[in-house]
Amino acid sequence: MPIEYPAILDLKETGKEYSFTDRDTMLYALGVGMGSDPMNLDELRFVYEKDLRALPTLATVVAWGAGVPTDKLGVDYKLVLHGEEKTILHRPMPVEGTLVADSSVVEVYDKGEGKGAIIVRETVLRDKADGEKIATLQRTIFARGDGGSGGNTGPTPVPHAIPEREPDKVVEYRMAGNQAAIYRLSGDRNPLHIDPERGQAAGFDGPIVHGLCTYGFTCRAVVEAFCGFDPDSVASHEARFSAPVFPGDSLRVKLWKEDEKTISFEAEVPERGKTVIRNGLTKLR
Numbered sequence: 001m002p003i004e005y006p007a008i009l010d011l012k013e014t015g016k017e018y019s020f021t022d023r024d025t026m027l028y029a030l031g032v033g034m035g036s037d038p039m040n041l042d043e044l045r046f047v048y049e050k051d052l053r054a055l056p057t058l059a060t061v062v063a064w065g066a067g068v069p070t071d072k073l074g075v076d077y078k079l080v081l082h083g084e085e086k087t088i089l090h091r092p093m094p095v096e097g098t099l100v101a102d103s104s105v106v107e108v109y110d111k112g113e114g115k116g117a118i119i120v121r122e123t124v125l126r127d128k129a130d131g132e133k134i135a136t137l138q139r140t141i142f143a144r145g146d147g148g149s150g151g152n153t154g155p156t157p158v159p160h161a162i163p164e165r166e167p168d169k170v171v172e173y174r175m176a177g178n179q180a181a182i183y184r185l186s187g188d189r190n191p192l193h194i195d196p197e198r199g200q201a202a203g204f205d206g207p208i209v210h211g212l213c214t215y216g217f218t219c220r221a222v223v224e225a226f227c228g229f230d231p232d233s234v235a236s237h238e239a240r241f242s243a244p245v246f247p248g249d250s251l252r253v254k255l256w257k258e259d260e261k262t263i264s265f266e267a268e269v270p271e272r273g274k275t276v277i278r279n280g281l282t283k284l285r
Ligand SMILES: CCCCCCC[C@@H](O)CC(=O)SCCNC(=O)CCNC(=O)[C@H](O)C(C)(C)COP(=O)(O)OP(=O)(O)OC[C@H]1O[C@@H](n2cnc3c(N)ncnc32)[C@H](O)[C@@H]1OP(=O)(O)O
Pocket: 069, 070, 080, 081, 082, 083, 084, 111, 115, 118, 140, 141, 142, 154, 155, 156, 188, 190, 192, 208, 209, 210, 211, 212, 240, 241, 242, 243, 244, 245
């Protein structure tokens, strides 16, 4: 079934409930590499139930599955890559709770046959206890097999521009060989990230790391570099995925402090000379 535009813009899913516990919060932190140094007391707070803190980007996984189902979008899921993500935190991310998710399709950009379709979706997460918004997730997928099926043929919104000067801070991490295998247990069990055959069918040498896993690493870097490990300072975090990351890659996150509340960032895999995340922007409270 191809993308049906503009009917796709009427697809909605509302009132879907998701519960998560401190175990989900800690598993997510492990999935983005936290706690690998047992003597790092700042990171310990994200992987230990004592005084537990949640990374803001936990919001991207706690309601995994919320959103208009892929089969209704009419895309070839094997060729879908995550394009962009923006997480807006209306209040600090709790470490457990029950959420109510309302999702919709915001826009489809048709980049032409052989190129792909860009589908923008939005999910609003509310706290079931008081009905207040916790987070808004804006998620863009790049459906490489679905160009030419209809949609807005105009330019896609221009993403945030990064300064041209040298970064103010650089944070380096190494993804474990089993990083995607751990991360997927937080929700996204797309076989692209674990099954070598599915990686090859998508045009890669093997499995690739979830975009949202790398995105979580970049939020961790902001929290480490500019927030003194206080995750509640983050008001929003957004980025574009520009090249795949493979399990075992190292990640160099380059960060620019533009003003007291604005951080720009990019991430590269130095051993392959690839910039894998571009146009990163974090707003602080
Ligand atoms: C349905 C369930 C949803 C679940 C979420 C997804 C499930 C997950 O399990 C899947 C994943 O995590 S995949 C892993 C993470 N993502 C990636 O690795 C993608 C990396 N990026 C790429 O490969 C290319 O940038 C690529 C291929 C994305 C684009 O490269 P090109 O084709 O070379 O594009 P280019 O010629 O540079 O630009 C064409 C137009 O597209 C816009 N654009 C480019 N990259 C974009 C991106 N990443 N996101 C959104 N838009 C993007 C450009 O602006 C350009 O638009 P315009 O013509 O208007 O200027």
